[in-house]
Amino acid sequence: MERYSVASSNIASIGYDGPSQILEVEFLNGSIYQYYGVPENMYDQLMRAGSKGVFLNTYIKNAYGYSRVG
Numbered sequence: 001m002e003r004y005s006v007a008s009s010n011i012a013s014i015g016y017d018g019p020s021q022i023l024e025v026e027f028l029n030g031s032i033y034q035y036y037g038v039p040e041n042m043y044d045q046l047m048r049a050g051s052k053g054v055f056l057n058t059y060i061k062n063a064y065g066y067s068r069v070g
Contacts, residue, residue: 010053016043024069025056032070035060 001024003015015024016038023038023046038060049055
C-alpha cells in the first residue's frame with residue numbers, strides 16, 4: 001500500500017486502500033498499524049485534520065479493529 005508522508009509529531013505516513021477500507025499508519029517509531037473497515041470519508045477527514053494524531057486517537061483507534069503489521 002502506498003503511504004504519504006504527513007506533518008505530525010507522532011505519525012510518519014498514512015495510506016488508504018478504498019476497496020478493502022484499510023487505513024495504514026506508520027508511526028515515527030517505525031511501527032505500522034492497519035485499521036479495518038475505515039470509510040473513505042474518515043480517511044479524508046484524517047488527512048485534512050490539523051492534528052492527525054489527535055484525530056486518529058479520537059475517531060479511529062477505539063472505533064475500528066486493527067493489527068500491527070510492522
